[in-house]
Amino acid sequence: MDTQFEHSVYAAFPRVLPDRLQFFEYENVSVICQELGGLTEWRVMRRLNERSPTDSYIWQSSAPSCTIHLTFKRHSGEYWCEDEEGNRRNAINITINAGSVILEVPASPVMEGDNVSLYCRKKDTQSNHIADFYKDGSTLGTWYSNYMTIQNVSKSDEGLYKCSISGAGESPQSWLTVLKVKGDEGMFNNSIPAADEETRPSSHPPNLLYTMLCYAIFCVLMKYS
Incomplete structure (x- = not known):
């Protein structure tokens, strides 16, 4: 996979x-969010599930990262990267479970293939x-181990x-993101575009060949005249 493409794909997500x-x-x-790079400074934003809409958007700090020590259920919510002009990247939903079971779903997207x-952790x-x-x-089925x-x-x-x-008990549910591989559409397009007037082969013989052919015919006629 193209390293630059892979970087841009994952940089679109926190x-x-x-x-x-x-x-x-x-x-x-x-x-x-610091992997986003560029001149713009990105910050972590979040909308917590248990917050009211009036105070749900929170700038974390001037540094583009946020570490939560000792997570609690109240930290569950939507997290994304945003700059000072309001440009934002794809959001992810982090769930903190006070119960006994969680499902480890990768936060980063997975690529097709x-x-x-x-x-499933207890x-x-x-x-x-x-x-x-x-x-x-x-139901997908029962696995006799803690993973599928x-x-x-x-x-x-x-x-x-x-x-x-x-x-x-049961875990919360989380979204698994799957991304298409770069160029998987149109990679195997075998259609050939119609040739234009400049590239289409000419129906007339080249001038040099035509001249030589005429000269050969003239010589034969002179020989037997």
């Missing part, structure tokens, strides 16, 4: 560390669990995902 959209309470999470794993344990996975409200892998991901895999663990 970068989240760790790279996921769901967190338990009391974790740390950073949202970063990649493999992506979604992890709080305070690293062991595997039988988990049910869902997409857009429909989507092979060769496509645009049709984009959507809202969640999971559940028996006896522990």
